[in-house]
Structures are given as C-alpha cells and as structure tokens.
Amino acid sequence: MLxxxxxxxxxxxxxxxxLLCPWTMLYALGYLVTPDPPGFVKTGLISLSTVPAxxxxxxxxxxxxxxxxxxxxxxxxGEYTVRLIIPxxxxxxxxxxxxxxxxTILERVLLLPDEPVVxxxxxxxxxxxxxxGARVRAVLAAGETPAVLxxxxxxxxxxxxxxxxxxxxxxxxxxxxLFAQRPLRVEWDPRAPRDLFAFRDGTLSRLDTAAFAIDPxxxxxxxxxxxxxxxxxxxxxxxxxxxxxxxxxxxxxxxxLLPDDGLQSGRGPxxxxxxxxxxxxxxxxxxxxxxxNQPPYTLAAGGVRGMVADPARERVLIxxxxxVGVVAMAQHVPTVTWAPYEGRHLTQAFWVYDGSHLLLxxxxxxxxxxxxxxxxxxxxxxxxxxxxxxxxxxxxxxxxYYVDRTARRLLAVTLLDxxx
Amino acid sequence: xxxQFSRHGLTGRDQLLxxxxxxxxxxxxxxxxxxxxxxALWQPLAAAIIMIAFYLxxxxxxxxxxxxxxxxxxxxxxxxGTAWMSRVEDVDQAAAGSPGPMTQAAPCTLGRRLSSxxxxxxxxxxxASPTRPPSSSTIFHVVVISVAKxxxxxxxxxxxxxxxxxxxTTRLLVVLALEARxxxxxxxxxxxxxxxxxxxxxxxxxxxxxxxxxxxxRVKGAxxxxxxxxxxxxLTDRQIPLEQVVISCFDADTVVGPDYLACLTYHFLTCPDRxxxxxxxxxxxxxxxxxxxxxxxxxxxxxxxxxxxxxxDPTRLVTFSSHSMSFKALVEVGYWPVDMIxxxxxxxxxxxxxxxxxxxxVPMYTTLSMDVTNAGSWWRTAVNVYRQKRRWAWGVENFxxxxxxxxxxxxxxxxxxxxxxxxxxxxxxxxxxxPLLLAVIGWCPALFAGREFSSTVLYYSAPRVTGLxxxxxxxxxxxxxxxxxxxxxxxxxxxxxxxRLGHALEWLIVPLVAVIFSALPALDAQTRLALGRYMEFWxxxxxxxxxxxxxxxxxxxxxx
Numbered sequence: 001m002l003x004x005x006x007x008x009x010x011x012x013x014x015x016x017x018x019l020l021c022p023w024t025m026l027y028a029l030g031y032l033v034t035p036d037p038p039g040f041v042k043t044g045l046i047s048l049s050t051v052p053a054x055x056x057x058x059x060x061x062x063x064x065x066x067x068x069x070x071x072x073x074x075x076x077x078g079e080y081t082v083r084l085i086i087p088x089x090x091x092x093x094x095x096x097x098x099x100x101x102x103x104t105i106l107e108r109v110l111l112l113p114d115e116p117v118v119x120x121x122x123x124x125x126x127x128x129x130x131x132x133g134a135r136v137r138a139v140l141a142a143g144e145t146p147a148v149l150x151x152x153x154x155x156x157x158x159x160x161x162x163x164x165x166x167x168x169x170x171x172x173x174x175x176x177x178l179f180a181q182r183p184l185r186v187e188w189d190p191r192a193p194r195d196l197f198a199f200r201d202g203t204l205s206r207l208d209t210a211a212f213a214i215d216p217x218x219x220x221x222x223x224x225x226x227x228x229x230x231x232x233x234x235x236x237x238x239x240x241x242x243x244x245x246x247x248x249x250x251x252x253x254x255x256x257l258l259p260d261d262g263l264q265s266g267r268g269p270x271x272x273x274x275x276x277x278x279x280x281x282x283x284x285x286x287x288x289x290x291x292x293n294q295p296p297y298t299l300a301a302g303g304v305r306g307m308v309a310d311p312a313r314e315r316v317l318i319x320x321x322x323x324v325g326v327v328a329m330a331q332h333v334p335t336v337t338w339a340p341y342e343g344r345h346l347t348q349a350f351w352v353y354d355g356s357h358l359l360l361x362x363x364x365x366x367x368x369x370x371x372x373x374x375x376x377x378x379x380x381x382x383x384x385x386x387x388x389x390x391x392x393x394x395x396x397x398x399x400x401y402y403v404d405r406t407a408r409r410l411l412a413v414t415l416l417d418x419x420x
Numbered sequence: 421x422x423x424q425f426s427r428h429g430l431t432g433r434d435q436l437l438x439x440x441x442x443x444x445x446x447x448x449x450x451x452x453x454x455x456x457x458x459x460a461l462w463q464p465l466a467a468a469i470i471m472i473a474f475y476l477x478x479x480x481x482x483x484x485x486x487x488x489x490x491x492x493x494x495x496x497x498x499x500x501g502t503a504w505m506s507r508v509e510d511v512d513q514a515a516a517g518s519p520g521p522m523t524q525a526a527p528c529t530l531g532r533r534l535s536s537x538x539x540x541x542x543x544x545x546x547x548a549s550p551t552r553p554p555s556s557s558t559i560f561h562v563v564v565i566s567v568a569k570x571x572x573x574x575x576x577x578x579x580x581x582x583x584x585x586x587x588x589t590t591r592l593l594v595v596l597a598l599e600a601r602x603x604x605x606x607x608x609x610x611x612x613x614x615x616x617x618x619x620x621x622x623x624x625x626x627x628x629x630x631x632x633x634x635x636x637x638r639v640k641g642a643x644x645x646x647x648x649x650x651x652x653x654x655l656t657d658r659q660i661p662l663e664q665v666v667i668s669c670f671d672a673d674t675v676v677g678p679d680y681l682a683c684l685t686y687h688f689l690t691c692p693d694r695x696x697x698x699x700x701x702x703x704x705x706x707x708x709x710x711x712x713x714x715x716x717x718x719x720x721x722x723x724x725x726x727x728x729x730x731x732x733d734p735t736r737l738v739t740f741s742s743h744s745m746s747f748k749a750l751v752e753v754g755y756w757p758v759d760m761i762x763x764x765x766x767x768x769x770x771x772x773x774x775x776x777x778x779x780x781x782v783p784m785y786t787t788l789s790m791d792v793t794n795a796g797s798w799w800r801t802a803v804n805v806y807r808q809k810r811r812w813a814w815g816v817e818n819f820x821x822x823x824x825x826x827x828x829x830x831x832x833x834x835x836x837x838x839x840x841x842x843x844x845x846x847x848x849x850x851x852x853x854x855p856l857l858l859a860v861i862g863w864c865p866a867l868f869a870g871r872e873f874s875s876t877v878l879y880y881s882a883p884r885v886t887g888l889x890x891x892x893x894x895x896x897x898x899x900x901x902x903x904x905x906x907x908x909x910x911x912x913x914x915x916x917x918x919x920r921l922g923h924a925l926e927w928l929i930v931p932l933v934a935v936i937f938s939a940l941p942a943l944d945a946q947t948r949l950a951l952g953r954y955m956e957f958w959x960x961x962x963x964x965x966x967x968x969x970x971x972x973x974x975x976x977x978x979x980x
Contacts, residue, residue, distance in 0.1 A: 002495075002732055006488065013484050021476050028472055028885050030877030045877050071880055103875050 030101050032074050042100035046072040049107040050084055050092075051353065052417040058083040068109075082106065089113050094378075106373065108356035110416070112380065121401060122163055122172060122410035124152065131161065131172075135407040140186050141392040147193050148392050148401065149175070149186055150410070158182065162209065163410065165394060165401060178207040178214060184270050189226045195245050197226055199270065204233065206245065217247050223271025223283060232273045234283055240273065240293060254293035256283050274309045274316075276329055282307060282316060290318060290327075292334065299327060299334060306348065310355050317358065319346045324360060326371070341369055341379050350393040350400075353416055359400065361391045366400065368415075383413065421832075423825045425770040426759055427817075428635075434824065439952070441820030445845060446950030449852040449943055453861065460864030464873040468865040468882045474857060475889045485729050486896040492728035492785075493903050496702060498535045499785045504682035505586045507539055508556045511689045514543045515552040542690050553689040560622075560660055561587065561681050562667045562747060564647045566597045566640050570672035572609040574791070577707070578675045579613055583620040587681035593654070594624045597647030600631045625650065633758075641756040641763030644669050648755055652747070663695050665747035669756070669764070673791040674742045675707055683786045684744050691782050696775050698745040698768055700737060701784045702727050705792040706909045712792035714926035715933045716805050720792045721904045722930075731783035736843050739768040739781055742788055749779070761955060762815040769818050772840075773825040777832035802937075810941035814948075814955050816848045852942035855934035862886070901927045 049069035057064035083093040089111040134152040146165040183198035196207040202220040290300035314330040325338035348361035370377040385402040392401040398416030460467040618624040627647040636642040705720035756763040
C-alpha cells in the first residue's frame with residue numbers, strides 16, 4: 001500500500017512542479033497575468049532607496065504601502081511619476097520610464113533637509129581664540145579626509161593652521177613653522193595625515209607634523225600625488241616613480257607622454273598625479289592637460305581644472321570652466337561623459353554618496369548634481385558659499401565645510417544623514 | 421543472466437564500455453557544476469532562471485522526502501516493541517493452515533492496532549499463497565562479522581547482542597571473518613571472544629582470510645566471501661539446506677536488538693520469493709552517538725534518515741551497510757565481490773542481474789546500531805569522516821558494471837532497467853552537486869552580475885524567490901530536527917538537557933556539512949573513478965569511551 005501511496009504522491013509532486021515551475025519563472029521574469037484581455041503582460045519594476053531611509057513613496061499620486069528602501073513591482077511599461085516625501089526634507093520627484101523586464105533604478109536618492117543644520121566648526125572671531133582677528137586666505141583639503149589646512153592672515157603675518165574636523169568643534173594645530181614659504185600645493189594621504197607634502201618651484205618637501213620636521217626631496221619634479229600611503233612623483237622626463245613616505249624604495253610606475261617642449265613652455269611644475277588603480281595613473285598639468293600612463297596617453301589637451309579619482313569604479317571626475325564630466329577608464333578606450341549641466345565658473349567638484357552624486361563649487365554656489373540615476377539628472381543649488389575660498393567635502397562625515405563671508409568662521413553643513 | 425560483475429579481466433569492447441560508463445557520473449557532475457558556474461559568468465540571466473527551476477525542484481523533492489521520512493519513522497515507531505518471535509509463531513500457524521488466534525494479547529494503542537492490522541494482512545497473504553513458507557524451526561541464521569583491526573571493545577557488544585536474541589541461538593552460527601593482516605592484539609581478542617561466547621551459539625567460527633590472494637583486492641567483500649564459503653562448507657557438512665539459511669553480513673561495530681533475528685526470520689518467512697531477496701534494516705549510529713563531534717552525528721543521522729526514506733520504496737531499495745539475504749541466493753550469485761569496496765550495494769546489483777531482475781530488497785522496520793566515526797580529536801575525526809563518506813560514495817563503482825549488464829541484451833524488463841539507471845545516476849550526481857549548487861553556485865549569478873543583468877526584473881525577483889524557497893525548506897529542516905531528537909537514544913546522565921538542545925542546533929550547520937562531508941567526498945570519488953584512480957579500502961577509525969550498552973543486557977544462558 002505504501003508503494004501505491006508513494007506512486008500517487010510522486011505524480012502529484014510532478015504535477016505540482018510542472019505547474020509551479022513555469023508560473024514561478026514567469027513571475028521572476030516579471031510577467032503578469034491579465035484577466036482582460038486574457039494573457040500575459042511583461043512588467044518592469046522601480047528600485048528605490050533614499051538617504052535618509054523611510055521616505056513615503058507616491059506612485060502616480062497614489063501612496064504606496066511601503067517606505068524606502070523598497071521595490072515597486074508589477075508595473076506595466078510606461079512612464080511613471082515617483083514622488084518621495086520625508087518630513088523635514090524637500091520632496092523629491094521624478095518621471096521615469098519603466099520598460100518590460102527591466103529594473104528602473106532610483107537608488108541612492110538624496111533627500112535634502114528643508115533647513116540644513118549649519119554648525120560652526122571653527123571661529124577665528126572668538127576673543128578667546130589664539131588666532132582672534134585672523135582671516136582665512138585659503139583652504140586646502142585632501143580627498144575624503146575630515147581635515148583641512150587653513151592659511152590665515154594675522155597681524156603678525158601668515159599662519160598655517162591644521163584643523164581636524166569630524167567633531168562638534170575642529171581641533172586646531174599651528175603648523176606655521178613648517179611653512180617657510182607659501183606652497184603652490186599641499187597634499188596628504190587621508191589615512192596618514194601626519195605627513196604633509198608641500199610643493200613649490202619644482203621642489204617637494206615632506207612635512208612631519210608630529211616631529212615638526214621638514215624633509216626636502218632631492219630631485220626636481222614636475223609634480224606629485226599621494227595615494228594609499230605612498231608618494232607618486234613625476235620626474236621631468238615624464239617618468240613616474242612610487243616612493244615610501246621617506247622618499248625611498250623607488251618603484252617605476254610607467255611614464256607619461258609629455259609634450260615635446262616640456263618645461264620650456266612653462267608646463268610641468270605643479271602637475272597633480274593621482275592613482276586610479278594599481279597600474280593606472282593620471283596627471284593633470286597646471287595648463288589643464290590630462291594625461292594617463294597608458295594609451296591613449298592624452299585624455300584632454302587642455303582646459304581641465306581639476307580631477308577626482310573614483311578607484312572603486314575606475315573612473316575619474318574632471319571639470320572645466322563650464323562643464324563637468326566623468327572619464328570611464330575601465331573601457332578599452334577611455335571615454336568622457338559630460339554631465340548635462342552648464343556651469344558658470346567651476347572651481348571644485350567632489351564625488352558624493354558613493355559616487356552617485358556630484359557636489360560642484362560653481363562660482364559662489366554649491367550645486368548638487370545627480371549622477372548615477374535614471375531619468376534626466378537634476379541639479380539643485382544647496383547654498384551660496386562664496387567664491388573666494390575652497391569648499392571641503394568629507395564623505396566620512398557626510399558634511400561640507402566652507403568659510404563664511406567674514407572669512408573668520410569655518411562652517412559645516414550636513415549633506416548626508418547617516419553618512420556611509 | 422550470466423555476467424561477470426567485475427571490471428577486471430575485461431577486453432575489447434567491454435573494456436571500452438566499462439571506461440565510458442566509469443567516466444559518465446563524474447563527467448555529468450562536473451559538467452553541471454562547471455557549466456552552471458560558467459553560465460553564471462557568461463549568461464547570468466539564463467543561469468538565474470535555471471537556478472530558480474532547480475530550487476523549486478529541490479524544494480518539492482525535500483518535501484516529498486520529508487513526507488516519506490515521517491511515514492517511515494511512524495512505521496518504525498509502530499513496530500517498536502513488537503514481539504517478533506510471537507509473530508513468527510503466528511506465521512507458523514498460518515502456514516500450517518490454522519486460523520487460530522494470535523498468540524499476542526489484543527492491542528490497545530492505535531500504533532499497536534495498526535501494526536497488528538499489517539501483520540494480519542501478511543498472515544492472510546501467507547494463507548492464500550500456493551506455496552507455504554517453511555516452519556521457523558527449520559530456519560537457521562549465519563551472521564558474518566568482518567574484522568580488520570577492531571578489538572574487543574568494538575566487537576564484544578555486537579556478539580553479546582547476538583547472544584541475547586529471542587530467536588533460538590542454537591540455530592545461530594556466528595562467523596568472525598578475521599583478516600590475516602589484522603594486528604596481533606585484534607587477533608588475540610577475536611580468539612578470546614570465541615572462547616568466551618562459543619557456547620552461547622550453535623557455533624562461533626573464526627575464519628582467517630589470508631592476505632594477498634590473487635584476484636582479490638584488500639576489501640571487506642573478499643574477507644566476508646571467504647568466511648561465507650567456510651560457513652557454507654560447515655553447513656553442508658551438517659546437511660543443512662542453504663535455502664533455509666539466512667546470512668547476515670555485519671560490520672565489526674554492529675549491535676542489534678534482542679528481536680533482530682526474530683524480525684529477520686519473520687520477513688524471510690513471509691517473503692514469497694525469499695530465496696531471491698535481501699533484507700535491509702534501518703542503520704542507526706547510536707553506539708557512541710553522544711561521544712562524537714556534532715557534525716559527524718548530523719551526517720550519520722542523515723544517513724539513517726535516507727535509509728528510512730528509501731525503505732518506503734522497496735521497488736528501488738538497494739542494500740546498504742549491514743544487511744541480510746538468503747544464503748542460497750548468495751551462493752548462486754557467487755558471493756560478495758572480492759574486488760570491490762562497495763560490497764554491500766554491489767551484492768544487490770549482482771543478484772539483480774543474475775536473476776534477470778527478479779530480485780528485491782525487503783525493508784525491515786527495525787534498527788541495528790553502529791558507531792559514529794570518532795577518531796579522538798576533532799580534526800582526525802573530520803578527516804576520517806571525509807574518507808568514510810568518500811568510501812560510501814565509491815558505490816558509484818557499481819554504475820558502470822550495472823550499465824554494462826543492463827544494456828547488453830539483458831532480459832530484465834526495460835522499464836525496470838530504466839528506472840534503476842535513472843535512480844542510480846541521478847542519485848550519485850545529485851549527491852555530488854546539489855549541496856554545491858545550493859550553497860555556492862546558486863549565488864554566482866548575483867555575485868557576477870554585470871550592469872546588464874543587475875538592471876533586469878529577474879535580478880530583483882530571484883532573491884525573493886530564493887528566500888521563499890529556503891524559508892519553506894526550513895519546515896523540512898525543523899521536521900528533521902524533531903525526528904532526529906525522537907530517534908536519538910536516551911541521553912546518558914552526564915549529558916544535560918542543554919547539551920541535547922545543542923544537538924538540535926547542530927542541524928543548522930547542515931549547509932556547511934553537506935558541502936564538505938557529502939558533496940566533496942562524492943565528487944572526489946566520482947572524479948577518481950572517471951580518471952581511473954581506483955580506491956583502496958581504508959578502514960574507518962572508531963573509538964568508544966565505554967560500552968554503548970548498560971550492564972542490564974545480560975547474555976542469554978548458555979544453550980549447550
């Protein structure tokens with residue numbers, strides 16, 4: 001009897017499988033059964049995630065049951081208006097196109113607060129401050145580090161202040177003794193901020209902020225860069241070498257195809273070198289030429305004002321005076337994709353929120369531009385921050401920092417709630 | 421059908437066919453694994469669809485198996501406490517044509533009533549059968565116990581359990597099949613046991629299997645065959661017809677309950693084709709289950725469950741580990757193979773081929789107990805478990821032999837051949853591939869998803885489907901955990917309840933254990949077979965802290 005039972009159960013399960021398997025596959029592929037007319041329709045979906053999470057979702061003006069992060073499934077192909085609302089933040093909406101069997105990805109949507117919180121991180125106006133009365137002349141930052149180098153002007157002359165951000169107030173150290181002359185450029189590795197590297201007139205020096213020591217490098221250089229605790233220097237012959245922090249253990253890292261006239265044309269000193277991956281390096285000359293140490297060697301013949309690498313995705317953010325773009329290095333031939341944004345006077349740009357947005361310092365405004373998103377990317381002006389001083393953005397804290405109009409206060413504004 | 425059930429001595433076409441069939445299971449397994457991995461890289465969309473279909477198949481399959489596991493366990497529980505000798509007497513009465521009352525008292529519980537009902541149906545079939553079974557008083561038992569290097573600590577409990585049988589031990593011949601290469605201490609123990617227990621049985625023989633016999637491999641099958649031949653000669657000298665003898669082949673650590681031989685006798689008598697049948701009990705590993713590491717325990721309980729499930733389909737049941745069969749059939753088919761490691765399953769296939777498909781295995785819903793692999797330290801136990809499972813998986817060596825026999829003008833009905841072929845191949849391939857597909861390769865499409873795949877509906881739906889499948893599968897896992905706790909023997913006093921709870925939680929490591937100690941050994945064995953790297957026998961280390969049986973198991977009084 002058990003044998004008979006087993007046979008019947010076997011056939012039942014076979015029938016169940018033959019019924020469930022195609023139905024499950026169709027569901028997984030996004031097919032929906034329509035009663036009228038009877039048949040199947042291919043659907044798509046919208047994947048949503050926001051910062052901060054928990055936004056209420058409205059799809060075609062109808063409220064959805066779930067909050068972000070969520071997936072809106074079983075959508076018949078067509079255009080949909082998605083609106084995301086979270087209390088205390090500006091609503092976000094977008095019209096997107098849903099295609100059959102495709103996922104429309106609206107992830108890493110930044111919802112901006114109505115009233116962004118502005119914090120005073122550092123004040124030179126406070127009477128108790130040792131630098132009371134000083135004015136900020138320049139702000140220097142390095143990558144994602146929550147630290148800045150401020151060049152301030154006091155009655156006694158110029159001073160260099162090192163400010164560690166990240167807390168409610170910045171911790172300030174006076175590094176003036178390390179800067180006999182104002183450098184053309186200062187850089188440091190965010191993971192090793194003890195060592196600063198200052199470049200001026202073809203000479204590079206390592207400034208040990210703990211020992212207060214200056215260690216000049218012997219060779220004249222065209223430029224340098226710092227990445228992952230290693231120093232990359234560009235020699236006058238176009239060869240790039242990797243060094244340790246003491247300037248030893250030189251490893252050749254390829255070369256850049258510099259223009260034949262080299263230094264004679266005034267190019268060279270002040271070239272910024274950045275490492276994208278183990279073998280790929282980029283160099284940006286003061287004249288705006290962008291080079292790479294592998295074919296096609298020249299990515300831009302001029303006009304590039306700055307670059308920020310995104311090693312995780314093998315791409316580089318570059319900007320010119322009026323436009324910003326991304327160079328995709330992973331492709332066989334690197335290509336530049338320019339953002340549909342017309343700037344006025346771009347001076348800085350940053351990757352924000354894991355490369356999904358760009359923060360642009362355009363003239364005196366700070367603009368947030370959506371990058372990795374479905375639909376037309378939108379630009380939103382965040383704040384007027386002036387054009388005299390550089391802005392600093394630190395992904396680690398999710399804040400941007402700028403000097404106020406009085407040039408006496410360093411302010412911080414939260415851009416990312418729950419910074420990654 | 422006359423067929424040489426061996427891969428040795430083949431020439432020409434047979435040799436080519438043998439190699440081709442040897443390669444097939446390994447090739448199939450590797451094709452599935454590498455094919456799915458490659459597809460996940462190259463066409464993740466297609467791979468994800470195939471994986472969904474597989475997950476669904478796997479889910480329904482484990483539901484199916486769990487259902488029959490529960491039914492089999494209930495049947496096992498039904499028969500627990502059955503007085504098998506009384507039932508044997510009922511069979512004798514039925515065979516004699518007497519419709520008289522059963523010797524047992526009227527059953528009171530539902531389980532007892534069901535068990536009784538099954539028994540009554542069997543008795544009705546016996547009465548209606550044109551050929552009546554012989555009287556139980558004319559049935560003899562031979563138990564062959566193979567000894568490679570085991571000592572008294574391992575052997576004695578099994579022999580004691582045989583001495584305590586309800587079946588008259590005056591008709592029980594115990595044969596200790598001792599390897600000549602066994603250590604001197606083991607040999608001394610065997611002889612000491614003979615001296616101590618000989619009087620409890622019809623006789624207790626020690627048959628030493630010489631080493632290095634031409635044509636034999638160093639396998640258990642050679643040892644027990646040598647012993648069985650000696651037993652056959654011993655029986656023939658005493659004019660005992662072999663069709664009235666049931667032979668059981670036990671491992672050195674096999675311990676049986678007091679009713680085991682009575683149960684075996686019952687099934688032998690009530691089986692219409694008793695001289696063309698094997699009898700398979702449910703193996704459990706309770707001798708030292710509380711002393712072994714958790715992963716070894718989980719694995720062996722899983723093996724017991726697998727046998728329980730297999731028992732529900734006697735048409736495709738194959739002998740495994742300790743088993744019994746008609747001695748006449750054993751002699752007719754030429755004894756166990758002397759050059760194969762998997763003698764336990766090979767004897768079934770050999771008999772099936774010999775009798776042109778008219779051979780079957782009768783499941784017995786009674787248990788016999790063996791040791792969980794335990795080599796003292798955790799690491800050594802892990803190594804030993806791996807090797808043991810690989811040896812079990814080496815049962816794939818039967819596949820090419822069976823295929824050559826089946827597909828060479830065999831008179832076995834094609835439906836039966838096809839059924840066995842599919843089960844044999846699917847069983848081994850699933851053994852080697854399913855855990856890896858579920859635990860590793862199934863995640864590859866999502867891991868290697870490029871932009872093209874990650875922007876599809878399937879990329880977002882697949883995790884949902886997978887999650888639902890695994891959630892539902894956990895119902896089966898819970899059922900298995902509950903049944904394992906029911907099946908486990910009563911815990912010794914020194915293991916607190918919390919430790920028993922820990923044993924239940926051990927089942928959560930099944931995914932890892934299944935990959936390392938099930939799939940990989942199976943893949944290893946199949947690959948070796950495909951590459952022609954045949955395995956030599958390796959005896960599993962088994963240790964016990966103490967005897968598994970309490971002192972209340974007192975040996976039956978001497979029968980001489």
